[in-house]
Amino acid sequence: MIAEILATGEELRTGALVDTNSAYLARELEALGIDVSRHQCVGDDSATIATVLEEIGDRADLALVTGGLGPTEDDRTCEAAARAAGVPLEMKNDVLDGIRRYFAERRIPMPPSNEKQALIPMGADLLANPVGTAPGFAVMIGRCRCCFMPGVPFEMKRMFRDRVRPIIDAMTDSSLGVRLNRTLSVFGLTESATDERLKGLEQAFPGIRLGLRAVFPEIQIKLYGDGSDAETLAGKMQEATAWAAARLGDRVFSVTEESMAAALGRLLRQEQASLALAESCTGGLIANSVTDVPGSSDYFLFSAVTYSNDAKMNILGVSPDTLSRFGAVSTETAKEMAAGVRRITGATYGLSVSGIAGPSGGTPEKPVGTVCIGLAGPFGATARRLTLSFATREMNKAMFAMKAMDMLRRSLMAKKADERL
Amino acid sequence: MIAEILATGEELRTGALVDTNSAYLARELEALGIDVSRHQCVGDDSATIATVLEEIGDRADLALVTGGLGPTEDDRTCEAAARAAGVPLEMKNDVLDGIRRYFAERRIPMPPSNEKQALIPMGADLLANPVGTAPGFAVMIGRCRCCFMPGVPFEMKRMFRDRVRPIIDAMTDSSLGVRLNRTLSVFGLTESATDERLKGLEQAFPGIRLGLRAVFPEIQIKLYGDGSDAETLAGKMQEATAWAAARLGDRVFSVTEESMAAALGRLLRQEQASLALAESCTGGLIANSVTDVPGSSDYFLFSAVTYSNDAKMNILGVSPDTLSRFGAVSTETAKEMAAGVRRITGATYGLSVSGIAGPSGGTPEKPVGTVCIGLAGPFGATARRLTLSFATREMNKAMFAMKAMDMLRRSLMAKKADERL
Numbered sequence: 001m002i003a004e005i006l007a008t009g010e011e012l013r014t015g016a017l018v019d020t021n022s023a024y025l026a027r028e029l030e031a032l033g034i035d036v037s038r039h040q041c042v043g044d045d046s047a048t049i050a051t052v053l054e055e056i057g058d059r060a061d062l063a064l065v066t067g068g069l070g071p072t073e074d075d076r077t078c079e080a081a082a083r084a085a086g087v088p089l090e091m092k093n094d095v096l097d098g099i100r101r102y103f104a105e106r107r108i109p110m111p112p113s114n115e116k117q118a119l120i121p122m123g124a125d126l127l128a129n130p131v132g133t134a135p136g137f138a139v140m141i142g143r144c145r146c147c148f149m150p151g152v153p154f155e156m157k158r159m160f161r162d163r164v165r166p167i168i169d170a171m172t173d174s175s176l177g178v179r180l181n182r183t184l185s186v187f188g189l190t191e192s193a194t195d196e197r198l199k200g201l202e203q204a205f206p207g208i209r210l211g212l213r214a215v216f217p218e219i220q221i222k223l224y225g226d227g228s229d230a231e232t233l234a235g236k237m238q239e240a241t242a243w244a245a246a247r248l249g250d251r252v253f254s255v256t257e258e259s260m261a262a263a264l265g266r267l268l269r270q271e272q273a274s275l276a277l278a279e280s281c282t283g284g285l286i287a288n289s290v291t292d293v294p295g296s297s298d299y300f301l302f303s304a305v306t307y308s309n310d311a312k313m314n315i316l317g318v319s320p321d322t323l324s325r326f327g328a329v330s331t332e333t334a335k336e337m338a339a340g341v342r343r344i345t346g347a348t349y350g351l352s353v354s355g356i357a358g359p360s361g362g363t364p365e366k367p368v369g370t371v372c373i374g375l376a377g378p379f380g381a382t383a384r385r386l387t388l389s390f391a392t393r394e395m396n397k398a399m400f401a402m403k404a405m406d407m408l409r410r411s412l413m414a415k416k417a418d419e420r421l
Numbered sequence: 422m423i424a425e426i427l428a429t430g431e432e433l434r435t436g437a438l439v440d441t442n443s444a445y446l447a448r449e450l451e452a453l454g455i456d457v458s459r460h461q462c463v464g465d466d467s468a469t470i471a472t473v474l475e476e477i478g479d480r481a482d483l484a485l486v487t488g489g490l491g492p493t494e495d496d497r498t499c500e501a502a503a504r505a506a507g508v509p510l511e512m513k514n515d516v517l518d519g520i521r522r523y524f525a526e527r528r529i530p531m532p533p534s535n536e537k538q539a540l541i542p543m544g545a546d547l548l549a550n551p552v553g554t555a556p557g558f559a560v561m562i563g564r565c566r567c568c569f570m571p572g573v574p575f576e577m578k579r580m581f582r583d584r585v586r587p588i589i590d591a592m593t594d595s596s597l598g599v600r601l602n603r604t605l606s607v608f609g610l611t612e613s614a615t616d617e618r619l620k621g622l623e624q625a626f627p628g629i630r631l632g633l634r635a636v637f638p639e640i641q642i643k644l645y646g647d648g649s650d651a652e653t654l655a656g657k658m659q660e661a662t663a664w665a666a667a668r669l670g671d672r673v674f675s676v677t678e679e680s681m682a683a684a685l686g687r688l689l690r691q692e693q694a695s696l697a698l699a700e701s702c703t704g705g706l707i708a709n710s711v712t713d714v715p716g717s718s719d720y721f722l723f724s725a726v727t728y729s730n731d732a733k734m735n736i737l738g739v740s741p742d743t744l745s746r747f748g749a750v751s752t753e754t755a756k757e758m759a760a761g762v763r764r765i766t767g768a769t770y771g772l773s774v775s776g777i778a779g780p781s782g783g784t785p786e787k788p789v790g791t792v793c794i795g796l797a798g799p800f801g802a803t804a805r806r807l808t809l810s811f812a813t814r815e816m817n818k819a820m821f822a823m824k825a826m827d828m829l830r831r832s833l834m835a836k837k838a839d840e841r842l
Contacts, residue, residue, distance in 0.1 A: 013457055015447030016632050016643060018439060026436025036434055037469065039462040048458065192492040192532040212493055213432050214573060222437065283712025284705030287726040291704025292815055294780055302732035305708040305724035311766060315723065345732060359715055391552045391575050394713055
């Protein structure tokens with residue numbers, strides 16, 4: 001079955017609004033084992049919409065269309081659908097009654113323009129809208145079953161689930177295969193290095209397709225599996241995931257789409273350890289990521305965002321001598337920051353970052369992108385200096401924060417591995 | 422001129438990723454006075470991409486294409502472009518040298534798969550990529566000038582600005598009308614309340630169209646102006662912006678698309694004041710927003726992310742009695758946090774947040790969404806309690822952070838207004 005998606009509306013065409021409906025519908029169709037061959041987006045010009053619908057009618061078996069069913073002048077999808085289907089519009093009295101009831105129940109006078117929403121292409125099947133005034137409808141255009149839904153996301157989602165899903169279920173052969181996907185989240189390898197390491201996966205596991213996606217600063221590896229039996233496919237996906245994980249080692253921080261902060265939190269919780277942070281250039285980003293995880297108060301105690309040198313000395317006890325001899329961005333300072341925040345909070349681990357996120361502040365010896373990461377724990381304190389320079393201040397902050405969390409994560413993983421020996 | 426946009430990639434086709442590039446490019450073209458007639462999105466199948474490119478080549482004068490220029494197996498846009506243009510692929514040695522240099526500068530060994538990125542359709546014009554390895558290119562397909570850019574948003578934006586804009590400028594007739602837009606950023610009003618206050622704007626300023634867009638937790642008001650003379654239109658836009666700003670009062674925090682943190686930073690800088698933060702439930706989000714602004718080290722000193730009560734007492738000097746009598750989420754604690762962080766840093770202003778971001782942790786008296794914001798300054802300390810509950814923990818954190826920054830911003834605005842009297 002060939003499926004296509006069409007979104008209509010001036011806000012989408014002009015880019016004032018990002019189209020999230022099409023991605024939602026694509027994911028829903030994917031989960032049903034139906035490939036979407038194309039998404040399109042046009043404005044509210046009736047002739048253009050009709051042309052695109054006719055093209056889709058020649059190519060596809062199923063089309064999901066959103067937008068343009070509202071009461072205003074610029075809602076012209078109904079008219080375009082009727083034109084493409086070669087039928088007139090017809091006033092549906094039961095729809096009109098429904099719209100009147102909708103307003104009466106809410107004690108709002110019905111604007112006359114809403115009457116227009118009861119005009120539907122003749123012969124179309126109505127798709128009721130329990131949460132809005134715009135009804136949807138399904139109509140054949142060419143060889144394609146076209147389902148028209150409102151553009152408001154929550155109305156569209158409700159109509160898709162309650163009214164369009166049954167239409168699709170009736171169209172799909174129940175012998176249609178199963179589809180599963182898995183995600184491995186990787187940090188610390190480039191996209192091409194990741195790809196190199198996974199060469200051979202598709203050959204080793206026929207029916208499983210590999211996709212790589214850079215979601216800065218991480219790489220997401222997607223395994224898409226197709227099969228005829230759910231249990232067999234699940235087993236094969238498991239094997240392929242393990243195969244990929246073995247080739248990527250501790251660069252894989254999650255196989256469940258959790259964030260780096262959540263993966264780190266999971267390890268801290270397992271160890272019944274607590275964490276305190278001392279952030280300079282990351283400016284609270286690590287703390288923010290850590291506290292985005294529900295329940296993080298179980299292990300996260302405190303972050304000192306010490307932007308000024310005074311704060312580094314007065315709050316964390318970094319020695320003025322260290323700051324003046326080595327500078328704020330130095331392994332010496334990072335080590336004292338990590339040890340300091342660990343000392344004042346009594347946390348198991350103190351993690352610190354001091355660096356130059358840019359755009360200014362770099363020097364020849366310490367260019368923008370220079371970062372020192374300190375880690376203090378029961379074993380003592382250590383620090384590393386790295387240079388990681390990207391296009392913007394926000395990207396540098398994000399990379400520094402990930403690198404710091406990853407340094408602690410890998411140290412906890414190594415500790416676990418040692419304990420197993 | 423007819424322009425179209427095409428995005429390629431399996432993640433977009435399957436809905437795993439929402440396509441934001443196309444909206445960005447549509448807005449850029451709109452601002453240049455060029456209407457986009459259609460956006461499309463297909464996967465990474467080379468034959469499908471070639472078919473769509475041929476269709477576009479028959480219809481459009483300009484096409485902006487993103488995605489599929491990476492080094493991996495599933496990056497097939499180059500091949501499809503060559504097929505649609507009817508030319509072979511050609512290895513460009515200068516591009517290959519550039520890619521080698523990119524890796525050498527970063528001291529990373531170059532994976533052999535990156536060589537593929539130097540294969541470009543014969544006769545195409547190269548579009549250099551200063552921030553990544555994938556070069557772009559421009560080539561004629563049918564009657565259409567097609568510009569191919571990487572899918573990674575920051576690489577695409579940079580290439581569009583530096584390389585594609587000049588191509589478009591050369592194509593556009595200078596007699597084309599002028600188009601301008603302005604953005605007012607609003608916080609603290611609902612979308613419909615904002616809409617109500619702006620009723621009459623389009624009537625008062627013919628040729629200017631109003632668009633509202635909720636970018637949680639703020640509302641962006643867009644004014645789109647069309648005219649024949651640049652100077653006249655700029656004056657009219659200025660007047661309409663002032664008209665709107667007058668009706669929205671101090672709810673408008675920016676007319677230059679800056680963030681709330683940047684607007685607040687601007688006011689602090691004007692006052693030569695400094696800021697320290699004490700964050701509990703926002704977990705460093707305010708500090709992160711503040712430090713996303715380049716140069717923020719001029720006024721931002723420190724944030725204490727005090728997640729635990731111990732940290733509130735030991736670092737900020739909140740009294741154990743206050744914590745046990747009123748709890749961590751109370752105006753009393755918020756006031757002591759703000760005063761405490763101001764005291765230990767010597768900052769002009771101390772701003773604090775303590776609240777319940779959820780999903781758990783709420784009680785009947787203090788449900789999820791309860792937040793107390795404290796502000797300490799030369800005038801003394803004050804605190805407010807609010808209930809602001811949204812769908813997710815991240816949304817609550819974002820709303821609490823905005824509310825806190827806005828509280829200080831409005832207080833600085835009021836101070837400025839007083840000084841003018």
